[in-house]
Amino acid sequence: MEWEDHEDYLRIFAPKAFSFKENIGYLSRSADECMFSISDEKIYRALALQNETVVVEISSEGDRILFVRFLSGAAQDARAEVARYIWEWFDLDTNLESFYQLTKNDPLLHEPTAKFYGLRNVGLPDLFEALAWGILGQQINLSFAYTLKRRFVEAFGKKVDHYWLFPLPETIARLQVDDLAALKMTQKKAEYLIGVARLIESNELSKEKLLEADFKTAEKMLVNIRGIGPWTANYVLMRCLRYPSAFPIDDVGLQNAFKLTLGYDEKPTKAEIRQYAEHWRGWETYATFYLWRMLY
DNA sequence: AACCAGGGAAGAT
DNA sequence: ATCTTCCATGGT
Numbered sequence: 031m032e033w034e035d036h037e038d039y040l041r042i043f044a045p046k047a048f049s050f051k052e053n054i055g056y057l058s059r060s061a062d063e064c065m066f067s068i069s070d071e072k073i074y075r076a077l078a079l080q081n082e083t084v085v086v087e088i089s090s091e092g093d094r095i096l097f098v099r100f101l102s103g104a105a106q107d108a109r110a111e112v113a114r115y116i117w118e119w120f121d122l123d124t125n126l127e128s129f130y131q132l133t134k135n136d137p138l139l140h141e142p143t144a145k146f147y148g149l150r151n152v153g154l155p156d157l158f159e160a161l162a163w164g165i166l167g168q169q170i171n172l173s174f175a176y177t178l179k180r181r182f183v184e185a186f187g188k189k190v191d192h193y194w195l196f197p198l199p200e201t202i203a204r205l206q207v208d209d210l211a212a213l214k215m216t217q218k219k220a221e222y223l224i225g226v227a228r229l230i231e232s233n234e235l236s237k238e239k240l241l242e243a244d245f246k247t248a249e250k251m252l253v254n255i256r257g258i259g260p261w262t263a264n265y266v267l268m269r270c271l272r273y274p275s276a277f278p279i280d281d282v283g284l285q286n287a288f289k290l291t292l293g294y295d296e297k298p299t300k301a302e303i304r305q306y307a308e309h310w311r312g313w314e315t316y317a318t319f320y321l322w323r324m325l326y
Numbered sequence: 327a328a329c330c331a332g333g334g335a336a337g338a339t
Numbered sequence: 340a341t342c343t344t345c346c347a348t349g350g351t
Contacts, residue, residue, distance in 0.1 A: 165333095167333090168332075168333045168334070169331070169332040169333045169334080170331075170332075170333095171331070171332090218334080218335080222334090256334090256335080257334070257335085258334085259333060259334045259335085260333090260334090261332090261333055261334080262333075262334085280332090280333080281332095281333095282331085282332065282333095
């Protein structure tokens with residue numbers, strides 16, 4: 031991690047193949063997002079750290095240096111924690127150069143990788159947030175998913191200045207199914223969310239445990255949880271745990287992105303998707319992420 | 327106003 | 340192992 035602490039601000043030096051503009055563009059894709067806001071090419075959000083809560087403003091100097099100001103909070107030890115969070119959020123440990131090398135002649139990926147050069151898998155570092163977003167998003171369109179997330183966050187999260195912190199698992203673990211169903215999600219979703227919150231609260235499930243396992247083992251650990259099938263498991267393996275080979279192959283967005291990018295009239299079959307994906311073995315996460323980006 | 331969306335569970339084959 | 344049905348809401 032490369033960064034400088036200047037007390038009232040931080041500078042974070044992104045690696046090659048990073049474009050602040052592309053990442054801002056990605057983060058601006060939904061007007062209904064409630065976990066951060068973007069205005070004038072700057073990102074604003076609250077972060078819950080070990081010992082305090084801070085509000086940060088993230089802008090850029092050029093396209094490779096992230097410039098972080100603290101709008102509230104930021105004791106000495108918090109600043110390194112913020113730098114680490116942002117480093118992870120933008121997936122700055124990944125070297126994208128070999129991905130670009132691999133895809134520059136790929137019939138499907140050459141277009142998205144050229145168009146969105148420097149885009150990162152801007153993830154969901156918090157495991158409960160990633161799982162909850164996956165569960166909330168099951169079987170509904172994206173706009174309703176954002177509506178549900180907003181209701182969930184505003185009902186059970188915490189507001190810091192103008193910004194929301196995602197609900198904590200210990201809060202959700204204590205709810206009844208009806209408390210969540212009142213937000214107009216299905217009874218099942220309410221059950222799944224409470225179940226996952228309880229597993230995290232009891233530490234039976236944690237990011238650390240999932241990261242100790244290899245990809246296939248972590249996938250099995252997740253799929254064994256009620257409410258988490260292959261789609262949600264791979265979504266979380268991609269966006270939170272950052273296994274490079276995660277691949278939600280049944281995702282309808284992925285099928286639509288194939289259709290759009292290849293100019294097909296019909297969605298591709300699973301076999302076709304597998305065939306294309308052979309070329310990007312080890313980079314399925316980034317391939318999926320760039321293909322999704324084609325859709326909005 | 328009927329019908330569809332779409333991932334997961336549960337039950338059936 | 341693979342299939343069918345159900346969930347329950349918002350969008351069309």
